[in-house]
Amino acid sequence: MIPISFGPQVCGDPVAGAAREWLVTDGRGGYAMGTVNGLRTRRYHGLLVVAGQTPAVRRVGLVGLDPAVVFPSGAQVRLGAHEWADGTVDPRGFELLEEFTLVDGVPRWRWRIGDLVIERELAMTYGRSCVAVTHRLVSGGPVRLDLSAVCTWRDAHGERRADGPAPRMEPTADGAVVEGAFRLAGPGWEPHGQWWLGVRHREEAARGLHPHEDLWYAGRFSGALESPGDTVSVLAWADDLADEPPAAAEVIGAARRRNRAVVAAARPADAVTATLALAADAFVVRTATGPDVVAGYPWFGAWSRDTMIAYEGLFLGTGRADEGRELLRAYAATLSEGMLANTADTGRVEYNTVDGTLWFLHAVSRHVTVTGDTDLGAELLPALRGVVEAHLAGTRYGIRVDPADGLLTQGAPGEALTWMDARVYGVPVTPRVGKPVEVNALWVNGLAGLVELAELAGTDPDGLRGAHSRALESFRRRFPSPSGWLYDVLDSPAPTYPLGGAAHHDDDLLRPNQLLAWSLPYAPLTPDEPTVRRIGAELLTPLGPRSLAPGAEGYTGRHRGGPAERDGAYHQGTVWPWLLGPYVDTARRAKMPVDNLFTGIHSHLPEFGLGSVSETADGSAPHTATGCPFQAWSVAEVLRVRRTG
Known part of the structure; x- marks a missing residue:
């Protein structure tokens, strides 16, 4: 270490x-x-x-x-x-x-x-x-x-x-x-x-x-x-x-x-990976119902979105596949109307997430691919098909597949259903109503993963294959923007119309969500170096991508102040180290060098939460760390992409 x-x-x-x-x-x-x-x-x-x-x-x-x-x-x-x-x-x-x-x-x-x-x-x-x-x-x-x-x-x-x-x-x-x-x-x-x-x-x-x-x-x-x-x-x-x-x-x-045994089980290639492997151990906990993941210390409990984003790095990258299997089975048993609960941290079970369940599809697919555990894939396949059926039919919060193009749309008054979920005085800062780019990249990715699981299980994937083909074609046709990057949200209500109004527009704010369209295993698009460099020039910092490009309307470079000020800045320019994972994957697919992308994170390990990676950082220099000093998906995604390089 x-x-x-x-x-x-x-x-x-x-x-x-x-x-x-x-x-x-x-x-x-x-x-x-x-x-x-x-x-x-x-x-x-x-x-x-x-x-x-x-x-x-x-x-x-x-x-x-x-x-x-x-x-x-x-x-x-x-x-x-x-x-x-x-x-x-x-x-x-x-x-x-x-x-x-x-x-x-x-x-x-x-x-x-x-x-x-x-x-x-x-x-x-x-x-x-x-x-x-x-x-x-x-x-x-x-x-x-x-x-x-x-x-x-x-x-x-x-x-x-x-x-x-x-x-x-x-x-x-x-x-x-x-x-x-x-x-x-x-x-x-x-x-x-x-x-x-x-x-x-x-x-x-x-x-x-x-x-x-x-x-x-x-x-x-x-x-x-x-x-x-x-x-x-x-x-x-x-x-x-x-x-x-x-x-x-x-x-x-x-x-x-x-602690030495935890590091040895991860078989790290170097001291930094060893340090991250030990940091990952802090987030994997065992409760009365089995293994779970603490999203961040000191104030978070378990959040399904965070758990599933962090899954590969925390479990498959550290020799914990058996615990991971147990966790995935337990989460599958909690599905309701085709959705995972977002969290119970608030004192009640909440389902207000559009992407947490899609990350679950991704986690199961990665588990089977990395471990070869086809038995788990076959066991969970009926529940995962149920997820797709519920999304095709429509489920909570207006989450449904649009029959016009096969893409996922979502939105409900007062809700922020994507990972950009901050609200100030009950009002979403970034509601992103419509068809968010990362949600639909996850939808395409999830469908493709299920097709593969169905084939491995010897069952008919035709319905899944058709849904995937349609969503993939629509994604490739609709998300590229004249601005040179991808739209962040399609079919969003126009600012002068209320939710559900007749007029819609496509939001081309430069945000990092589009990275998932290139980085996921079954990503709908293939990145090219000029596009990635252009995005990186605006968003990339030593600790990862900003959540909004400087100069965009609403950009806030400091994640500071009281709850309203901090929540208002949370996804309006604040840096999120977990996004370094999708950025590195995207850069690798564009045949770009990535070793220099880790330098800032390496230097960060002894600066804030010792030996770990923070939840967030200021969008403006010197990019001071903020939020939880110890954050699961930050550690997991850096660990994952370092190991897969």
């Missing part, structure tokens, strides 16, 4: 050290997450964040363990860091950090106070909501190490305030159970119980959200570090509270060994 390490210039800086985030996951959707210098900049940061029945439902438990060194003289040096409501940062323990590094995916901090050096490591138990934090004396001593346990118990998207009830504390032999929900265990426990008022999260302030909360100082662990090699460790866990986990050193050692 690529080395990820920072010295005192980054670690000791309250801005630079807080801009780089690490992530450790438990394989169930829970995690530990924070910054290089220890400042909690998000409400989502914590050492024990617990997933519920689904990965979307998480609660923050153990927020932090603030270290303090006590010398024989009684002098105390605090190594933690907090930002407060008035902007004060106190304590400033990061000023004593000499190094932060990721070693086999395990974060390690090293503080130096003269000749005294203390290291901290942290890991989670795979398959269990458990975190282990250990501190080792490297040199110097003797000293006492105190660890203040800072806690809460709340929804990960909210805050808890001191004007409500204090967390319930139940003593145990070596710590406490907090709110009946999670347990703390370690040496020398002394309960305290006190609110720390007005902790500030600067990233929430930047996102236009409430930035303050109050934290509960539950108590303090304490242990002696007398000679190099001595350790003081704490465990925290949230399931089966009576069943104590292994010792902290065993948890950390097991995590390191598992």
